[in-house]
Amino acid sequence: MTVLWENIVITIIAFGILYWLLSKYAFSKLFAVMEQRRELVLGQLEEAKQTKEQANVYVEEQKAALNQARQEAYEIIEQAKQSSSKQARDLLEQAKQDTTRMKNEAIRDIENERNKAVESLRGEIGTFSVNIASKLIEREVENNPEEQEKLVNQYLKEVGSKS
Template identity: 60%
Template sequence: MHFSWESLVLALIAFLILYFLLNRYAFGPLFSVMEQRRQLVQKQLSEAAETREQAVAYVEEQKQALQTARQEAYDIIEQSRQTGNKQADQILTQAKSEAERLKDEALREIESEKNKAVAALRSELGTASVQIASKLIQKEIKDDKSQEELVDQYLKEVGGRS
């Protein structure tokens, strides 16, 4: 194998010229494009991370809003239940007082009717007693002496009752 210095120098000069040309016209734009691509990817990654953080924050916000809505719904249901219970109690109280009022009114009316019936019965009984007594007196009292005794006896009875 034979080694030639001239070919080595020529190859070295050709390599340096090629390296200079590639560096100037190929590697520069290629590295620039690769740097732009790296920046774009970096930007997209940071945007994706930011979007992910926003999504997580939004999900947490939605969870909180859902929990608040559930609590409000529970409060509304509980308030409705309490209002319903209060209204039921009021209705029962009103119904009881109305029933008591109607009962008292019926008792007063019954007492009044009873008193009227007793008064009517007494009146009729008194009238009947007077008629019976007058008929008996007419039959039994034929003389003045018997009539006077009967009047005295009646006055004593009336005087004793008073």
């Protein structure tokens, strides 16, 4: 195989002309498009970075809001517990007071009823006593007038001391 120097020189000259034409007309436009593309990609990367930062900020804000909501819910629950405990204590205290009041009223009512019963019994006993005494007096009157007066005085003293 022989090397033709003429072909090599023509090829180098053709390549040089082609390079000069491409650099004059095509490379500047191609490089401009490539630069625009590079700037577009850099802009998109910057925008993605900002979006990611905004998303991270938003996530942190949501976490803070969630934590605050949890804290508020916990506080509401604690307040409800305290309120229910206070209401329970108040209800128990009221029930104790009502029980004490009802017990005192029942004791008073029982005492009143007992006093009424005692008075009623005294009245009945008095009536029976008078009947017995009258029967005894009748017997004694028939037998002894002096004993009758003594018996009446004694009975009046006994009835007077019981009242």
